[in-house]
Amino acid sequence: MQQQRRNCVAALAFLARARRVRHSTRKRNRVKKWLKILSARSYQQELLLSFQRLGLLHIHSCPLGRHSEITCNVQMDAVVELRRVTKRFPQHVAVDDVSLAIPRGALFALIGPSGCGKTTALRLIAGFEQPNAGEVLLNGAPIGHLRPYERNVTTVFQNYALFPHLTARQNIEFGLRRRGASNIDAAVKKVLDLVRLAGKENRHPNQMSGGERQRVALARALVLEPELLLLDEPLSALDPKLRKQVRAELKALQRRVCITFLLVTHDQEEALSMSDQIAVMNRGRIEQTGSPEDIYLRPATRFVASFLGAVNWMESFGVRPETTRISTDSPNRERPSFPATVRSSTFLGNCIHVEAALDSGHTVVAEIPRDDFRLQAGQRVHVWWEPSDEMHLPREPA
């Protein structure tokens, strides 16, 4: 019995591995057949679960909707890893010796200014681009040689890239049909409920609103239960009001389906509010990876600090406007304060935006509570901050 089990495990591991490399239904069916051969049902389930945990097997009946009560935890292991990946284009180096690990179950954001290489990094993972050097690994196995249709990674495109000649339902079925999936109707129904599109499945993309189109794009990618979902600026095509709402929805959706999301965006607020982990890219390189708190409060470089929010830079450190304080009289405490002149004071609704020139020559910006007082341009004030709010970062070589 022991021997038989071990054989089964070996066979399953082999088949599951083969299945991962090529999305072949035939092989998946063979896996299922093997599972049927195993008589003990509990043992079968245990095996299934362990395979899933190992990322070796993706069973079609698993994540979508079913496990909504289970909270999705970020795992220690990486779904996707870039190892010293470089991608050169004729004119420039888009991705320059980048190493990156995306933890299983996480909502991971890759952020940076436009042209920093973040979209190229995404395209390398999806398989639309081939790296010039380095390796892309999916579940620990190199996938550099696999075409996009051979990778169990799906993408929500920036413009959604919905097939205009197909209805929402046909768009969602597209991937399932290519994989020869069974139970297409059930899978589509589940995912339609998940993205709240039930009843609209027979419309064509041009008959839908931007938000609806985005949800079709999400459903189309999620229904394949990918190892990793890539989202390329998914909110940029939505109007600003909708954007904030969709952020929260997307985050909740990720937790429910328990699929790793890689979000590419240039919007730091979006990244901060949604992600478990953030990598900041600049000029083809990753400057810092960490939790939103880490990178906002403890940026590794001046670029990261400035990219995530405004900073008042002094010689050897920087202070964020929201931690910069202004008093009309000397704070008279142990902390240092700097005499300054108010340049302008702007009412922003939730706070007051004050620009002041220190006597030392620096200009600082402070966001102060609305109910404090109203400052006048030209008024003499004292600028100060808690020493713990100083971000000590060396100046970068130009």
Place this chain on the structure above:
Amino acid sequence: MNRLRLWCLAPSASLLALLFLIPMGIVAVYSLMTRGPYGGVYAPFTLENYARLVDPLYLTILWRSFLYAVISTAICLALGFPLALFISRSGNRKNFYLAMVIVPFWTSFLVRTYAWMFLLRDTGLINTALAATGIISEPLTLLYTPFAVIVGLVYGYLPFMVLPIYATLERMDRSLVEAAADLGARPLDTLLRVIVPLSAPGIRAGSAIVFIACFGAYLTPDLLGGGKTIMIGNLVQNQFTAARDWPFGAALSLVLTGVMMLLLVPMIRSRKEGLL
């Protein structure tokens, strides 16, 4: 603005009325009259010219013209679609390849058709080359065959298939192709389920143009098909010249136009987007 719009229409509309509708009207009237001994038309008015059309001889020619047009259109599509796809994916060499497609128009169609005669005849380039390499001992009969006619038609009208298809492919969002691959579609699947359906307007437009041109072709079958009246265009020409039967020629022309409209109107109507 609306007035400007009408003024934009005026030149082409008046030209069409003058040079197309009025002659069509004249042809329609001729088709109802009686032939004169040396050409021309005379009273009385009659429907006899249309009655003669059901003669199996003429129906055969009509059918053959239709068949040649369908075959030529199919070959043009089979050659033109891949070519258009190739050009649309040629990056910065696109314009060069497009120019190559259009270059033949720099020379008169007549001259180019004569060139084909030199290629295809018994002592032509193809037969000479095949004989020289010892592949054949007797020259192949290429010229004055249906084969020659179809080669000539395909050659002459291929650009009219390539250009509209290219236009739709060029307009197609490239990310759709990536999306298909992303969702697991192999290249052939992507071609059949995304690229071809989305270029349908171009395929329809190209096919309609090529079919119309081939169905009514006169020069190509005349030169490459030999002296025989092979296609309906030759038959019409023959009625106005050698046969001196203008009314019957006029009736044939109208029937040709009518058949084309019957075949193409449903095709054009079924489209969801503009032709190009």
